[in-house]
Amino acid sequence: TASAVSYLAPVYENGEINEKERLTFIAFQFSAGACLTNYLSSGAALFQFLEIPIIVPLIIILIFKLIATNIIRFYAMRFIK
DSSP, X not given: OHHHHHHHHHHHHTTSSOHHHHHXXXXXXXXXXXXXXXXXXXXXXXXXGXXXXXXXXXXXXXXXXXXHHHHHHHHHHHHOO
């Protein structure tokens, strides 16, 4: 997320995106970051014990990442002027 924020600062300062778009992008980058990292690094040791395909937990993480981003988007539309 640090690289995403460093990329986002000049884009926001140049006026290419507004506050709501910046908030949505940061929420997308931030949500599930730890889940993805732990799943792909620490979870790799457990892959051989999983009885489901490896892709299923990853898809669930990505779906919830999109849900969390849209919750922030709706919050921004409702409460940020």
